Amino acid sequence: MSTLGVVVQVVLLIVVAPYLVGVMRQVRARLEGRAGAGAGQPWRDLRKLFRKEPMSPAGSSWVFVAAPAVLVASTLVIAAVSPFVATVSPLDGVADLFAVVALLLLGTVALALAGLDTGTAFGGMGASREMTVAALAEPTILLAGFALSARVGSTNLSAIVERGQQSPGAVLSPATLLAAVALAVVVVAEAGRLPVDNPSTHLELTMIHEAMVLEYAGRDLALVEFASALRLTVLLGLWANLFLPWGVATTASAPALLLGVVAFVAKVAVLGAVLAAGEVFMAKLRLFRVPELLAGSFLFGVLAVSSSFFLA
Amino acid sequence: MRQLLKKIRSTGRVAEPAPERAGDGDVVLRGSVQVRHVDAGSCNGCEIEIGSAFGPVYDGERYGARLVASPRHADVLLVTGPVTRNMAEPLRKAYDATPAPKRVVAVGDCARDCGVFKGGYGVEGAVGDVIPVDVVVRGCPPEPPEIIEALRGLTGR
Numbered sequence: 001m002s003t004l005g006v007v008v009q010v011v012l013l014i015v016v017a018p019y020l021v022g023v024m025r026q027v028r029a030r031l032e033g034r035a036g037a038g039a040g041q042p043w044r045d046l047r048k049l050f051r052k053e054p055m056s057p058a059g060s061s062w063v064f065v066a067a068p069a070v071l072v073a074s075t076l077v078i079a080a081v082s083p084f085v086a087t088v089s090p091l092d093g094v095a096d097l098f099a100v101v102a103l104l105l106l107g108t109v110a111l112a113l114a115g116l117d118t119g120t121a122f123g124g125m126g127a128s129r130e131m132t133v134a135a136l137a138e139p140t141i142l143l144a145g146f147a148l149s150a151r152v153g154s155t156n157l158s159a160i161v162e163r164g165q166q167s168p169g170a171v172l173s174p175a176t177l178l179a180a181v182a183l184a185v186v187v188v189a190e191a192g193r194l195p196v197d198n199p200s201t202h203l204e205l206t207m208i209h210e211a212m213v214l215e216y217a218g219r220d221l222a223l224v225e226f227a228s229a230l231r232l233t234v235l236l237g238l239w240a241n242l243f244l245p246w247g248v249a250t251t252a253s254a255p256a257l258l259l260g261v262v263a264f265v266a267k268v269a270v271l272g273a274v275l276a277a278g279e280v281f282m283a284k285l286r287l288f289r290v291p292e293l294l295a296g297s298f299l300f301g302v303l304a305v306s307s308s309f310f311l312a
Numbered sequence: 313m314r315q316l317l318k319k320i321r322s323t324g325r326v327a328e329p330a331p332e333r334a335g336d337g338d339v340v341l342r343g344s345v346q347v348r349h350v351d352a353g354s355c356n357g358c359e360i361e362i363g364s365a366f367g368p369v370y371d372g373e374r375y376g377a378r379l380v381a382s383p384r385h386a387d388v389l390l391v392t393g394p395v396t397r398n399m400a401e402p403l404r405k406a407y408d409a410t411p412a413p414k415r416v417v418a419v420g421d422c423a424r425d426c427g428v429f430k431g432g433y434g435v436e437g438a439v440g441d442v443i444p445v446d447v448v449v450r451g452c453p454p455e456p457p458e459i460i461e462a463l464r465g466l467t468g469r
Contacts, residue, residue, distance in 0.1 A: 034327050053412045214381065
């Protein structure tokens with residue numbers, strides 16, 4: 001029965017991820033006075049891209065071909081093991097904070113290598129920028145993770161979520177609030193959203209994520225776009241369940257799973273809409289100021305860890 | 313931030329109501345067309361119109377058309393201007409870099425038959441002389457609704 005929870009969770013994330021991107025674009029369009037293409041547009045784009053001819057640039061190697069598959073696979077593993085819908089899972093042992101961070105980084109590195117493999121100026125530039133952002137963001141994830149796990153005594157994500165459900169007051173503790181701010185900045189940076197990166201930019205000189213994927217076409221591009229939508233969903237879902245753990249199923253019964261699904265969709269949709277609305281009021285940060293932002297979030301992480309020891 | 317919020321609330325929706333549906337659209341591309349714009353030597357008159365076709369008022373994105381940054385991501389090349397000698401090869405390269413199935417939309421009288429630049433020493437020819445053209449949008453420059461109309465013929469929305 002607990003296997004059912006994992007299957008439901010993976011299918012849900014696969015279906016929901018492109019819709020989340022569609023909803024976020026729609027929120028932006030409405031705030032900008034446009035009509036918008038509708039929440040289903042990313043799925044229409046993916047369906048079309050899967051029917052198109054894949055192309056590899058001259059001189060690129062197997063790294064270029066393998067990267068989209070690695071990116072999708074590593075993100076799907078996170079989707080399967082993390083407690084998004086249910087905390088009871090046969091994969092519970094893998095749902096470790098460090099494992100999830102490592103899997104996220106695996107996808108990032110695969111895509112950065114693919115960007116280098118194309119041999120174009122923009123691919124290399126995007127890869128170098130992505131690695132800069134990742135190197136500054138990872139320590140913050142780990143520190144914020146320490147702050148959350150110190151309270152529970154385990155880095156298991158399910159254990160952290162379950163503890164959060166048992167003692168709702170702990171969500172308002174200084175350590176958790178500081179960690180929430182630190183992780184929010186990191187989620188924005190890792191998902192490539194404003195003000196760190198602009199997902200809808202056409203200016204090659206300002207691109208980070210988009211610059212690495214400029215050479216992908218057809219099916220490979222569909223995988224990359226799907227993976228970035230899935231990553232965004234996974235990151236928002238993790239943030240939501242670590243700091244707002246209500247609704248996550250702790251038993252594998254059908255009603256509990258249903259509640260888990262509804263709660264997850266609601267939380268991610270609200271967070272996505274808030275993120276998209278916030279982006280309307282924001283311009284992209286100059287690249288050299290991104291480290292300042294991430295250093296700020298690192299500071300929040302340090303404060304979260306210290307307060308989790310001294311104020312606990 | 314409060315000023316911007318006030319402006320958003322007072323402006324509301326500026327997109328004009330969508331005209332009647334254009335047709336069934338392309339079978340493979342149905343509902344989603346990624347557009348790469350290639351300026352092959354245009355005077356930038358057509359670019360201004362393309363820019364406003366994807367602006368808030370005409371909002372080409374609501375029909376499933378979206379401008380992208382790379383011909384590898386594109387289904388449609390939106391080519392403007394007479395093809396100059398310097399841009400003939402880049403245009404061919406951009407066409408070859410676009411994955412099949414692909415369509416070419418020639419925007420403006422210059423792209424159709426070189427317009428006022430016909431016979432100029434720097435002009436290689438019309439877009440149709442360099443790469444195969446599927447749809448032609450006439451006008452100097454064509455108005456945004458006409459460009460949108462051509463793109464809706466491909467998306468079918």
